[in-house]
Amino acid sequence: MDLRFSLAVPREAPSIPMIRRVVGDALRGLGVAEDCVTDILVAASEACTNVVQHSRADGGFTVAGQVAGGTCQLRITDRGRGPRPVPPPKELDDLSESGRGIRIMRALMDDLSIDSVPGSGTVVQLRKRLTWRDENPIGRLGHRLLHSAG
Template sequence: MLGDALRSLGVTETCVADILLAASEACGNAVRHGGPANRYEVGAAIGNGRCELRVMDGGLGLTTIPQHYPPPDMEHGRGILIMQSVVDEITFDVTPGRGTTVHLKKTLTWDDPTPTTQTETPKVLATV
């Protein structure tokens, strides 16, 4: 749904791919670390030339953020670093024992930039 909304606004495919990759990594982390029910919530807003995502889980809360990629033979541990490489801003709200909220923000790039597209007020797409 998010990819279709971005494409319908004329966002470049490279930018859409970056946002969807970051969202996928955040959701994967929420499933992996989000608690016994593996439940999480995703919210997205597009406006003012940006896309903002929020992924919330109910896990124990993130404890550390990796500073470098793990060795190639490790299966996990790259998600946060991948997100950092494809979005402009990533922040975490952690409530120990109650979960983590990942905030992802990316400035949009346009196939055909127009002032109207870039200055719209934010629109919340959905919270799932």
């Protein structure tokens, strides 16, 4: 089953729990395992918090998601001037506040990319292979369809 969604939200802190709720409910509704949902929500929260705290853009930002082929992909986009340069992961001090969210996202997700173009904004892409609950409703539906077709 494929699922696509897109949210356009104001660049304000109250947007972050709303995004967590929508994404979490969608993933849980598909039967994604809770630990996998948690990883995705923490990484998405970090990316959205970076937009709220560091984007130098007026207006809002978007969160677009897709669940397909056993993976979840999220794309967080703002239209700011782009972030200040972020040091590579090995140059970050373990006690430093700066860059901690990026390390968290890298640890929780299978793939993270951050593309920034001055004047066009920043796009954070997160990708994770999904794990499923045993009582996955989508899996049961697929099994029934396969069984009835065979």
